[in-house]
Amino acid sequence: MNSKTQNTSFQRQVPAGDTHERDVCTTCGFINYVNPKIVTGSIVRHNGKLLLCRRAIEPRTGFWTLPAGFMELGETAEQAAMREAREEANAEIVIDRLLAVYTIPRIAQVQIMYLAHLDGDAFSPGPESLDVMLASWDEIPWGELAFPSVRWALEQYRGVEGVTDFAPFSNPPGEFGGM
Amino acid sequence: MNSKTQNTSFQRQVPAGDTHERDVCTTCGFINYVNPKIVTGSIVRHNGKLLLCRRAIEPRTGFWTLPAGFMELGETAEQAAMREAREEANAEIVIDRLLAVYTIPRIAQVQIMYLAHLDGDAFSPGPESLDVMLASWDEIPWGELAFPSVRWALEQYRGVEGVTDFAPFSNPPGEFGGM
Numbered sequence: 151m152n153s154k155t156q157n158t159s160f161q162r163q164v165p166a167g168d169t170h171e172r173d174v175c176t177t178c179g180f181i182n183y184v185n186p187k188i189v190t191g192s193i194v195r196h197n198g199k200l201l202l203c204r205r206a207i208e209p210r211t212g213f214w215t216l217p218a219g220f221m222e223l224g225e226t227a228e229q230a231a232m233r234e235a236r237e238e239a240n241a242e243i244v245i246d247r248l249l250a251v252y253t254i255p256r257i258a259q260v261q262i263m264y265l266a267h268l269d270g271d272a273f274s275p276g277p278e279s280l281d282v283m284l285a286s287w288d289e290i291p292w293g294e295l296a297f298p299s300v301r302w303a304l305e306q307y308r309g310v311e312g313v314t315d316f317a318p319f320s321n322p323p324g325e326f327g328g329m
Numbered sequence: 330m331n332s333k334t335q336n337t338s339f340q341r342q343v344p345a346g347d348t349h350e351r352d353v354c355t356t357c358g359f360i361n362y363v364n365p366k367i368v369t370g371s372i373v374r375h376n377g378k379l380l381l382c383r384r385a386i387e388p389r390t391g392f393w394t395l396p397a398g399f400m401e402l403g404e405t406a407e408q409a410a411m412r413e414a415r416e417e418a419n420a421e422i423v424i425d426r427l428l429a430v431y432t433i434p435r436i437a438q439v440q441i442m443y444l445a446h447l448d449g450d451a452f453s454p455g456p457e458s459l460d461v462m463l464a465s466w467d468e469i470p471w472g473e474l475a476f477p478s479v480r481w482a483l484e485q486y487r488g489v490e491g492v493t494d495f496a497p498f499s500n501p502p503g504e505f506g507g508m
Contacts, residue, residue: 167386169416170401185366185385186400188439207346221365222349226432227439228499237348248430249497251441254406260367260406260441262430315494317426 185257190230191218193307194243196268199284200304203238205296206280213296216303217241218261224247232265239282249307250319254327263303286324298327365437369409370397372486373422375447378463379483382417384475385459392475395482397419397440410443417463420452428486429498431478433506442482477506 160173165181173182193216194201202214217238220229228245235243243266252261275282283289287308295301306319321327339352344360372395373380381393396417400409407424414422422445430458431440454461462468466487474480485498500506 154495183366183399184402186402187362187364188367220337220362221439222336223363223365223437224434226434226500226505227430247500248427251406251427251430253407255403255405258402260439262439296478315496317494318497320427 158225184258186260188221188227188230188255189218189243189259189261190221190227190264191234191261191303192231192243192245192264192266193234193249193303194239194241194266196271196284197285199237199291201239201241201268201273201278202283202285202290203275204281204283205278206275207278212280213294214291215261215296216301221262222241222267227262228264231262231266235266236286237272237274238279240276241282242269243267244269247314248318250303250323252302252319252327254299259327261299263299265307267327298325331362333345352394363437365439367400367406367409368397368440369400369406369424369443370395370413370440370482371410371424371443371445372417372428372482373414373420373445373447374465375450376467379465379469380414380418380447380452381462382432382454382458383460383462383471384457386457389475391422391459392473394475394479395442397442402442406441407443408498410441410445414445415455417458418453419455420461422446423447423448427497429482431498431500433478433483435506438506440478442478444486452483477504478499 159175159177161176162171163174164171165174203217204214205211217235219234221227231245232243235241246265246267249265250263273282302322310316336429338356340355342353346351372422382396383393389485396414398413401408410424411422414420416485425444425446428444429442451459481501489495
């Protein structure tokens, strides 16, 4: 995260024409804008089952998640979701449509979740995963999901499985991702 | 933007376990992750017309845009879109659904665009707007729109006006926001 500054010349100020306090360098005037970061991921379908990854890294090592991660510079949101499926599950995927956009204010994340399907049928654990599986609804380890938003995405998708045209979801009412 | 670093102790390195080069401080190990930033905005409807704002600030001063701007810490994407309508058009809005998620890689932006409607009927230019108006399709100043993504949102919305359930849009094929 870039919320840490390594220099004592920063002061909290509202820059001219701005509405929010920022860290402003009193030496050079540099303004360190800190904004939410984007996580992109996907529910990847294959023969009626869904691709889940068991996390090999913190946070929530050993718990199950959807392939997802921080979006990088120089890629589209869809390309970022495809890259994450490749990195975490050695899976090539095709993006079908947007499922949901969630905000987790506590950790300053916006999560953009797509519906996708496997391109081919290859998948295996990538370096950030202990294990990967294709799970039917009954096989999803609901008690061992890594994050609330993984549950949100799976439950919301279950309600529209087989439907093409629907409005994308956001946070369930009153839920903001507290663990 | 936080792409500028004010200190010569940074080196480009791939941190352990990472896949991308980052600016890493050789003194303290601080990693300056730079990721895309989020712009949220909305098409605001009122009596069949759409709310447009004439920009008072750079870039594209004098051109027409939708109320939109950078998402801040501590708010949801929907709250950010509501705040932007308040700041730019003194308008209270109700978010109806998500219209589109665009990526503009050249400027490292993801734009999250909602459909909304005016709550009440008050609106007027905020400090970042020279003028605001409610425009019918025929009144939209198509030749004086500030950004390609403003045109994308308006054109894509025109194709689904009156429809509730549709998959959200992304960049038009082959378009990445070049001016």
